[in-house]
Amino acid sequence: MQAILGIDVGASGVKGALVDVNNGKLSGERFRVPTPQPSTPEALAGAFSEIVAFFNYKGPIGCGFPAIVKKGTALSAANIDKSWIGTSIEQTFGNACGCPVFATNDADAAGIAEMKFGVGKGEKGVTILITIGTGLGTVIFNNGVMLPNTELGHLIWKHGQAAERYCSSGARERLKISRREWADRFSEYLQHLEFLFSPDLFILGGGESKFFEQFKDQLQVKARVTPAKLLNNAGIIGAAVYAAEQ
Numbered sequence: 243m244q245a246i247l248g249i250d251v252g253a254s255g256v257k258g259a260l261v262d263v264n265n266g267k268l269s270g271e272r273f274r275v276p277t278p279q280p281s282t283p284e285a286l287a288g289a290f291s292e293i294v295a296f297f298n299y300k301g302p303i304g305c306g307f308p309a310i311v312k313k314g315t316a317l318s319a320a321n322i323d324k325s326w327i328g329t330s331i332e333q334t335f336g337n338a339c340g341c342p343v344f345a346t347n348d349a350d351a352a353g354i355a356e357m358k359f360g361v362g363k364g365e366k367g368v369t370i371l372i373t374i375g376t377g378l379g380t381v382i383f384n385n386g387v388m389l390p391n392t393e394l395g396h397l398i399w400k401h402g403q404a405a406e407r408y409c410s411s412g413a414r415e416r417l418k419i420s421r422r423e424w425a426d427r428f429s430e431y432l433q434h435l436e437f438l439f440s441p442d443l444f445i446l447g448g449g450e451s452k453f454f455e456q457f458k459d460q461l462q463v464k465a466r467v468t469p470a471k472l473l474n475n476a477g478i479i480g481a482a483v484y485a486a487e488q
């Protein structure tokens with residue numbers, strides 16, 4: 243099968259790569275453009291098309307998107323422009339680049355990739371994958387079956403705020419706290435998820451997972467905790483797999 247273009251739309255960058263969906267490997271380099279601000283549908287469609295043009299690509303495109311996604315439409319907008327709510331991601335990006343686009347939540351995309359090609363492969367029981375970036379993205383699997391759009395980054399946490407306002411990378415930067423202090427906060431969050439869902443495994447993805455060795459000893463939970471094998475490429479790879487499956 244030809245390589246499929248996977249594009250991971252994030253709050254700070256839009257990243258794309260061609261993916262061999264049979265083995266989950268990138269077939270070449272990644273290309274990234276900064277997320278335009280404000281990140282309106284029109285502006286993001288421009289960034290999306292720039293990536294498609296860079297690869298000179300024609301064909302189905304998978305898109306991981308940082309929102310609740312139902313039938314290709316965004317139903318929330320925590321870290322992107324609010325005008326996305328109710329907007330079809332698939333039509334907006336598809337019309338802009340002239341290719342069929344298949345959109346899913348970004349954490350769900352990362353989960354698809356990790357369960358197929360990464361550390362979640364063959365994993366039985368309950369697995370929770372968390373992408374740690376500007377926000378906190380989450381996805382739950384039970385015996386490999388996904389529960390989509392879980393949004394546990396929006397659990398109401400201290401001071402009535404969403405958990406991602408307390409312990410995402412975005413929160414760490416905004417509050418100017420050290421990675422050590424951040425990791426203690428993140429550990430509290432994991433403990434709460436463990437109490438609610440009794441997972442067997444936590445997989446940590448997103449940009450922060452690159453620093454896993456620095457903070458792993460601070461994570462005080464019973465479940466196994468491991469960094470995503472595909473690191474920050476999981477979203478791109480999972481998006482391409484999602485498109486191939488549609």
Ligand code: BGC
Pocket residue numbers: 307308309310318320321347348349373375376377378379380393395396406
């Ligand atoms: C959004 C999620 C997304 C996560 C990671 C959250 O703010 O609500 O849909 O998966 O950020 O991008």
